[in-house]
Amino acid sequence: MAIIKEKDSESNIIYINKEDLAFRAIKNASDLNNYVLENLSETEKNYVFIDEIQEIEHFEDALRSLLLNNSIDLYCTGSNAELLSGDIAGRLSGRFIEIQVYSLTYTEFLTFQQIGDTDESLQKYMKYGGLPYLKHIALEDNVVFEYLKNIYSTIVFRDIINRYAVRNTPFLEQLIFFLASNIGSIFSAKKISDFLKSQKTNIAPNQVQIYVQHLASAFLIHQVKRYDVEGKRLFEIGEKYYFENLGIRNALWGYRPQDIGKIMENVVYNHLVAHNYTVNVGILGANEIDFIAEKNGEKVYIQVALSLLEEKTIQREFGNLQKIKDNYPKMVITMDTFSGNTIGGIAAIDLKSFLTNRW
Known part of the structure; x- marks a missing residue:
């Protein structure tokens, strides 16, 4: 908003934050529409910002009406996938641009914390994740993890249990812990169901899939499908799961030495x-290729390895990439710091260089 005022000092800014009790009277679409119209400027450009808009009943009806006014530039934020439903997209008839906001990247984390790009900084990022509010609290385990556990509880109870009327809350939390302990592993709903049965928890695969979708809709996890490189098709079953915020994952499951490879893979995905x-x-x-990343019609193939000190690891990680017959870039990302020759044109890149876009 400060940037808008710098560019247009006469502009009219209307800000609504549904987490602020000052705006509790705005409960539905009519309330929202009336509030904005009452505060519009008839002579200047109007910028309307609405935070946590999903808390307003049928808000999309108000947005559709307000968008008819050419003097209004409208921005809305929300903390769950309610804003992404096909129903809302249909009602707004394409008159919107969706921007997904992720946790801070490593370079953004450095900027927010005002710290340098060091091994210690990378460890803090991998342990605590990239929630912006961390800049306001001490980066100490007991402080950060308590804050992150509170964020987790808010997501689970508000965005999942209440929103979807989830009844089997013990299973939901058991599923979250299972995914936290198995990030980067390929599972199907049936395999998860079978494993939980071995732990004396009986739940059908279709119910597992429903709960997983709830977790993805709340942006707690990402569900990543498998792609057949030769057949050029997506597999219908068997996915990997990564946490949107690793700090929340670590607050729940712990930050353990044996998990560093998994955490590193999650960091690369994010x-x-x-x-x-x-x-x-x-x-x-x-063979498995950890990631096929595509943007603007271009691809990059990525393998993630904690270390390349063993010959068999080098053969596996580089060998899998060498079997791909196209000419798109290929790389192996590792925690090892290395500056030297490639293997058949495939470079080894250390994680910090990758996260700071030095590749």
């Missing part, structure tokens, strides 16, 4: 989607 790549897991015969 970086790609934050930079507008469409990401799938690649399947090439019996």
